[in-house]
């Protein structure tokens with residue numbers, strides 16, 4: 484199959500997907516699922532739609548395996564974030580192709596990968612590819628908001644539709660130049676988001692006579708400063724260690740990692756720095772609702788990201804030591820989310836490496852942990868799936884431009900990236916399901 488025709492097929496499907504407005508909320512992903520089902524069934528791939536409510540369907544397509552082999556899932560989501568047309572150069576739901584790029588909301592996050600995954604499985608079906616285990620494609624609803632209509636619901640209500648040994652998701656594929664080494668990042672783990680509130684109590688009073696009150700806001704300020712000054716001990720997880728090996732040939736100790744990477748690439752150093760240790764970012768505060776009333780309670784909300792595998796109970800003693808014992812406070816944790824990890828000694832990782840070698844000889848695949856999190860954690864939690872975020876970029880559009888366009892105005896994807904993406908997904912299917 485000529486890659487040029489697969490590229491054109493992907494561009495056409497992406498343009499049509501962008502023209503289906505799946506802004507979440509409200510989502511309306513069923514229209515996108517039906518468009519994909521029509522395309523896939525015309526190509527001989529059988530599809531199911533699963534919907535918790537009729538207008539928010541998830542599509543699952545399957546190329547059945549001969550039996551005995553592992554199962555591989557191409558995972559994606561069809562919903563997109565809001566677009567304000569006033570800020571765009573072209574209408575955000577036009578799907579226009581100009582100067583070698585497809586424009587529109589979702590082009591990068593992530594209808595481009597949806598279209599590439601659909602074309603990959605459709606083209607394999609046309610060629611008569613018989614995978615050893617099932618090749619599955621899921622285009623799910625509701626990733627951007629996460630109200631329980633998408634993959635989390637599928638894993639619970641229709642687990643057999645998405646159960647898989649291996650999965651390829653969004654959240655990786657960045658092509659970075661680190662010194663003179665080109666690396667393609669593949670995310671294999673994510674931090675655990677574990678937000679908490681520090682509640683400080685005092686005594687209310689009229690603000691004109693502060694001496695009669697006990698200002699909870701002022702007491703909280705001390706705790707915020709201590710948290711901001713705190714630098715937890717860095718540690719190398721297997722992903723950062725793998726990244727450092729790809730760049731340096733060996734891994735420096737954790738405490739030197741950022742200073743070694745910084746001169747070679749500022750953006751790479753920022754990524755590494757965010758995943759070496761838990762982070763604590765105070766982001767919201769509430770105290771008095773009236774200017775002239777001294778607050779008797781102050782709540783400070785902290786966005787906390789733990790390392791994969793870490794739990795609040797591991798962190799709390801250290802956190803309390805940092806906050807000190809002189810100001811009384813309560814620590815209120817919310818339910819943590821994410822924090823899962825996949826092994827790197829797998830056939831899917833070998834496929835990532837062999838693809839990078841094929842597409843750009845001399846470049847290296849490098850694992851990474853992501854500071855945010857994706858839908859991969861649902862699969863890892865439910866089925867022990869080995870899931871990586873990897874949709875390689877061609878390098879035609881600089882990485883900082885790509886990052887600035889996600890969830891932003893004038894979102895667009897180079898056609899060259901779509902071509903590399905389809906090649907990768909077909910390569911992975913052949914490598915893992917031979």
Ligand SMILES: [Zn+2]
Nearest residue numbers: 592593626653
């Ligand atoms: Zn996304």
